[in-house]
Amino acid sequence: MNASDIEIINRCLGGEVDAFGTLIERYKRAIFNTAFRMMGNREEAEDISQEAFIRIYNSLSRYNPEYKFMTWALKITTNLCLDNLRKRKAETVPIDDGFELKDGKDTPEEEYIRKENQLRVQKAINQLPDKYKEFLILFHHQNLSYQEIMDITGESLTIVKNRLYRARQMLKETLMHSEKEDDAYAVQGNK
Amino acid sequence: MQCRETNDLIMKYFDHDISELEIEMLLKHNEKCPGCALEFDAMKEALSALEELPLLEVPEGFEAKVLESIRMRDAAVNHAQSLVFWLIGILGLIIFACNMMSFVIIPYIRDSGILLIAQNVIIYAVTGVLELLREALVTLSLSVGKLLILRNVLLRDYMDAVMMVVFAFVGMNLLLISKLKLQEDWEGLRNEF
Known part of the structure; x- marks a missing residue:
């Protein structure tokens, strides 16, 4: 049951399609959530995650066991996301709030505030240029290390650090800006 | 700092x-x-x-959908592969057949003289058939001539017979008439006496 990734991959390469189900089970959450945060939209995230797993399956023979399977899988996923983001440039896509974890501890008011806050963050992420968005999500949402991000994006440490620095600044500014706008609306509303 | x-x-x-x-x-x-x-x-x-x-929960049935797509693609790929194998097989067979024809069968036939024999057989058969046709044609025309002659002969004999019957009939009548006349003459003479 707890076979290692490489054992499962070897079984898949031997023609056992069902063995791939275990790999999907292990990594679907990380892949789906990365896709969701990159695209900001549940439907697209699901399509991209499916496509990513199909691509992973088809290129299993090219998997290099030196890297973690997760890193390799995320590389394929983020590349797909970037391709899709490039294609949809002109279109506007609705943003899902992605809020679904209810622990029952919050009052309805707190829950509303939390939901609003998450929506604001997702909107801010969506506004970032694609090449910055990817680094921010991988580091701060998926908690990956610099080395893993370097493996996924194929960029040098300097570029990864640089992009992450710029991305953090941009996110902070976008959020501060949207906060100010919200306050202005609130003041207008009160008047 | x-x-x-x-x-x-x-x-x-x-x-x-x-x-x-x-x-x-x-x-x-x-x-x-x-x-x-x-x-x-x-x-x-x-x-x-x-x-x-x-972290969001992945939609239900996600794994099943992915596995289904993979299986469908695999099936399509296998189908395409088997089609290609079939085509290659058929092509190979055709090439093999062509090579056999040009390098084995045709030289063998040429060298063994079968071709010459076949040619002669064909010529002999064609000549035979033509001969038969000619004979049939001649026999037919002869038969037709004979039939025409026979018809003429029969017609003449028939006419002769008819004429004989007519003459016999006329003769019989004349005989009867003369016999009646003699009888009348006889009765006339007896009445006079």
Whole structure:
């Protein structure tokens, strides 16, 4: 049951399609959530995650066991996301709030505030240029290390650090800006 | 410590790669510098919000959908592969047949004289058939001539017979008439006496 990734991959390469189900089970959450945060939209995230797993399956023979399977899988996923983001440039896509974890501890008011806050963050992420968005999500949402991000994006440490620095600044500014706008609306509303 | 150095420490802080001493230095600087403190707080708020975004549950049936797509693609690929194998097989067979014809069968036939024999047989058969046709034609025309002659003969005999019957009939009548006349003459003479 707890076979290692490489054992499962070897079984898949031997023609056992069902063995791939275990790999999907292990990594679907990380892949789906990365896709969701990159695209900001549940439907697209699901399509991209499916496509990513199909691509992973088809290129299993090219998997290099030196890297973690997760890193390799995320590389394929983020590349797909970037391709899709490039294609949809002109279109506007609705943003899902992605809020679904209810622990029952919050009052309805707190829950509303939390939901609003998450929506604001997702909107801010969506506004970032694609090449910055990817680094921010991988580091701060998926908690990956610099080395893993370097493996996924194929960029040098300097570029990864640089992009992450710029991305953090941009996110902070976008959020501060949207906060100010919200306050202005609130003041207008009160008047 | 300068603000520029603090900026580096802020980044190290969010990289989770900062020592206790460095955190202390950062916080100390922030106490004195409201600009850096604001920068740090705003960044902390933004990144905590990002880090606290919930992990979503993957839609139900996700694995099944992926496995189904993989199986369908595999099936399509297998189908295409088997088609290609069939085509290659048929092509191979055709090439093999052509080679056999041009390098084995035709030279063998040419060298063994079968071709010459076949040619003669065909000529003989054609000549035979033509001969038969000619004979049939001649026999037919002869038969037709004979039939015509026979018809003429029969017609003549028939006419002769008819004429004989007519003459016999006329003769019989004349005989009867003369016999009646004699009888009348006889009765006339007897009455006179």
